[in-house]
Amino acid sequence: MSLAIPLSDKVTGRHRDRTAVVYLRQSTPQQVGRHPESTRLQYGLVDRALQLGWARERIMVIDEDLGRSGGSADRPGFQRLVAEVSLDGLAWCSASRCPGWPAPAVTGTSCSKSAPWREP
Structure with missing residues (x-):
């Protein structure tokens, strides 16, 4: 039995008042063409x-x-994403890979170190 709180229970109106960002990237045009999924x-x-x-x-x-x-x-x-994080306006960011930030975000990984649910 997992004691982890589902992400949906952690998201509040305070989060939803901020911007959620979906950042997409694939390394080559060939990957985009060959891996539409x-x-x-x-x-x-x-x-x-x-x-x-x-x-x-x-x-x-x-x-x-x-x-x-x-x-x-x-x-x-990526520069646009960094600018948004720097402005501290993000509540949620999802990406296949955000270099320097937590793992992939199919469930909603925070890319902003100041996102409310990551505060101590």
Whole structure:
């Protein structure tokens, strides 16, 4: 029996007042072309944010990095994500991989170190 609190029980109105971001990336145009299921699943994280109670207008999709290598931070989508985190306006961020942040976020990993449910 797991004692973990489901994420849906941790999300409050305070979180939903902030922006949820779905950041998508696949490393090469070939991956995007050969693995459409991955792209579909990443876009599907918008539905997860909706299930957790975010209004559609509070969900930002950043997908400019589809087909761009993660070997450098010089990617427009990643720069946009970093700017949003820096502004401290994020409550939830999901991504296939957020370098330097917690593991993949099919369930809603926070990319913002100041997100309310990560406060001590």
